[in-house]
Amino acid sequence: MDNIPKPHLIADAELPREGGTERKVVDVAVGVLIRPEGDFLLTSRPAGKVYAGYWEFPGGKFEAGESVQQALSRELFEELGLHLHQIEPWRQEMVDYPHALVRLHFCKVLAWSGELQMREAQSFAWQRLPVTVTPVLPGTVPVLEWLAQEQQALNPVAL
Numbered sequence: 001m002d003n004i005p006k007p008h009l010i011a012d013a014e015l016p017r018e019g020g021t022e023r024k025v026v027d028v029a030v031g032v033l034i035r036p037e038g039d040f041l042l043t044s045r046p047a048g049k050v051y052a053g054y055w056e057f058p059g060g061k062f063e064a065g066e067s068v069q070q071a072l073s074r075e076l077f078e079e080l081g082l083h084l085h086q087i088e089p090w091r092q093e094m095v096d097y098p099h100a101l102v103r104l105h106f107c108k109v110l111a112w113s114g115e116l117q118m119r120e121a122q123s124f125a126w127q128r129l130p131v132t133v134t135p136v137l138p139g140t141v142p143v144l145e146w147l148a149q150e151q152q153a154l155n156p157v158a159l
């Protein structure tokens, strides 16, 4: 895993503009499933995918014509067997990986039903900060920082 080249997290101002020879942007819907007590779900990337074994929030690429909510609902049903009931679009991030330029649409998911199934033979872990699983996908690390910032804003004395 250490040989994998590091991606570049890019600011909006750096994005390639229309008319050039820019790379195609791949949109990805990502779900941060948060339990009432605050634990969140991480899954490991299955064998055979790029960055196999890295931990991430579950999700996947949009199919043609899908909204973020539709893509996320489809992916999490396909991968985990869950039905999502409350999806809140949260933040976006662009990551320039060697394999693709991705736009990650992170959503908080606060209500779902169904029994968690690892349909792609991935692993899962309910986590809280600081996370104990490793390695975490580079494009996922900022999300942990956003969660930490939110926790600190809610409870500045505890951290």
Ligand SMILES: Nc1nc2c([nH]c(=O)n2[C@H]2C[C@H](O)[C@@H](COP(=O)(O)OP(=O)(O)OP(=O)(O)O)O2)c(=O)[nH]1
Residues within 6 Å of the ligand: 028, 029, 030, 049, 056, 057, 058, 059, 060, 061, 062, 095, 097, 100, 102, 104, 137, 138, 139, 140
């Ligand atoms: N699901 C997910 N993907 C992430 C996160 N962070 C991050 O950089 N990514 C990147 C890794 C991949 O380049 C891309 C997701 O693509 P993917 O290959 O997992 O999507 P998919 O399940 O639709 O894949 P496939 O059907 O083509 O096999 O987004 C994250 O937290 N969750």
